[in-house]
Amino acid sequence: MSAPAEGTGAVDAYRAYLDHAATTPLRPEALEAMLPLLTDGFANPSGAHTESRRARVALDDARDLLAELLGAAPGEVVLTSGGTEADDLAVHGGWEALAAARPEGPPPAVVCSAMEHHAVLRACRSLAARTGAELREVPSGPDGRIDLAALAEACRPDVGLVSVMAVNNEVGTVQPLDEVARIVAAGAPGAVLHTDAVQAVPWLDVARTTAPAALVSVSAHKFGGPKGSGALVVRSGARVRPRLDGGGQERGRRSGTPNVAGAVGAAAALAVTVAERDEAVARVGALRDRLADGLLARLPGAVETGDRDHRVAGILHLRIPGVESEAAVVLLDEAGVAASAGAACSSGAVEPSHVLEAMGLDRRQASSGLRFSLGVTTTGQDVDHALAWVPGVVERLRN
């Protein structure tokens, strides 16, 4: 895809957007579905008048569709402002509900993988600091998948909440959720299993993949929906204590006037994502592999992070010795390639990757990581452009 390069200092007008794991362009279907709710259908769905009922229908239809596509019942879908809020509600709210049911003994322990997104990792750490609950962070193997032996070690009867992501956002590795669920059930019966499925939706059969988890987080803008819209699936039997006091919307689990257009956009984007997923996985996966093989052939010493057999179609993570990723993304930007150093804080500065550290890589190795993430709008020309420009950037930084 091509976009104007004004103000970027770009040496070439063509832009290859390879940062879909950060966010995706809005699907036309989502935009079309949302527009009526941003105009005539503006009303608050909680009212008792005709305008409200129209908004209510749109919201309920969106919830039904989301539920069906996520493999849940409509009443199990709690709409949130995005993935971070869904994770926060799962970790804090899920733990609080469980702790209330276990009033005796020490506060239930928490287990999470050390390569969780900060929305989970920092929620777990603040929960532990706030409540005194013990937090066990489980490392990953060099293949970028959770260390199941370490997980089994951590999952003891004192555990109340376990959070393991479905797909890692930096390196793209698919986590073995079925095995995780078996280990949790065996070692920590009664514990609630949460999965952050934010990166899984575009690439995996998310209803089936996340079925073993009682709590499932998704975020619309990662699959062609709008920003500011997400959901937490709370399966019947699991409970969450609300994090916001207010009007008691979302069956008392998430107060606040619903983002009707956001929910409708999310549902429309998810519908088209699910319908086209097999084709997208095949096509984008082939582009990703061509980009990976081409870069590995052109960049001596470069290493692909994680096991390609257990990676989603859209994400390629490379480590390029002798190249600082923070400098590389600047030069790539000038060359018309929008890529990522993996983890960026809100200011745009590149943070040392806790994901790569969780995989046992040292800080120097972790600072040479580059993530190219593809999406449904990625074209062969984008890959050609990256293959043409990335080697020159790397060579320049190595000299």
Added chain:
Amino acid sequence: MRWHGFPGSSSACETDPVRVLVAMSGGVDSSVAAALLVGAHGPRRVVGATLKLWGGDSDSGCCSVADVDDARRVADQLGIVHHVFNFSAEFEAHVVDPYVTGHVEGRTPNPCIEYNRHLKFDRLLDRAADLGFDAVATGHHARVERDPDGTWRLLRGADPAKDQSYVLAMLGQDELARTVFPVGAMTKPAVRSLAADLGLRTAAKPDSQDVCFIRSDAGRAGFLGDRVPLHPGRLVDHDSGADLGQVAAVELVTVGQRRGMGHGTDGRRRFVTAVDVPARRVTIGPPEASYATGVALHTVAWIDGVPAALTDGRSGTRSSARPGERSGGWPASSFDALAQCSAHGAPVPCTVRADADELLVTFARPQRRIAPGQTVALYDTDRPDSVVGSGVVR
């Protein structure tokens, strides 16, 4: 607003090959520096960069998220690209850790100088070269000029009250050749006035104060106390060795300090003359005891290499405009200079000679003792606005 020209200067020239990376702290000086560069080179030849230096709490200076926002919005206003570089690991290693260790060992390092030495004019210059920039610009009040023979000079800023050449006195030819100080020829009021004329949001922003990574409410005591144990110490008389009482934390006392040291029986103020952290002892004395006739410097840096007078002794081979040459050539291996012992201290005449790896600076008249870890900058006697070099007090 998009601004593409600077009144009084030639406008952007698209064939101009210069690309400049301007370090934008979010303050008014670097904002105006960026604006001047955009006026001279055009927005496509200038890129702004803010350094993320500190992950901890801070409320001022170079480190806060609000400052990054200000820098980015000024860059937006000028129509230039802006990046944030995360140098926090290097900042911790080269500035914060040595600052803490220095206090534990009874020294008082200058973090601004170590920041300039290790980050702005080392790491950032390297990054700029990696990214294809010809030069790095900052908002420092200092000037870089080139002599006819090609030698780069570091000169004081045009505003005596804001001159920052002292904190840049560790720079050498390699750095100066790639460094630009666009506001160095301006006074601070002129900088603010231009910022206001251009509508820059930082025009009225207060100058940064003190050590930027220390929160003003916690102070140095809170900052150091969170990181290392602080120890009470004895106050001892400089002359008699008599025990005069106690200080709460010997690590927080600095040589030359007057505050909190009270008065002697003679009714005159007392000054710290020595700090011995391992012995938990602070020595204080009357004003005359707080003066020293000279000081030894390590970590010596020269603007243009070791002065001839220190290498070939009696007769310097370089022009008489050079520091280090005295008309009589006596004594061997020494030269006269002006020493500045703090950021805004008055320069004092001195004689400089080399002793192994150290420099021995002898003042023409005794100076208030300078704490170990502080920097002394040397200026050219014949051209008092020109920096010769610097060193850190032993």
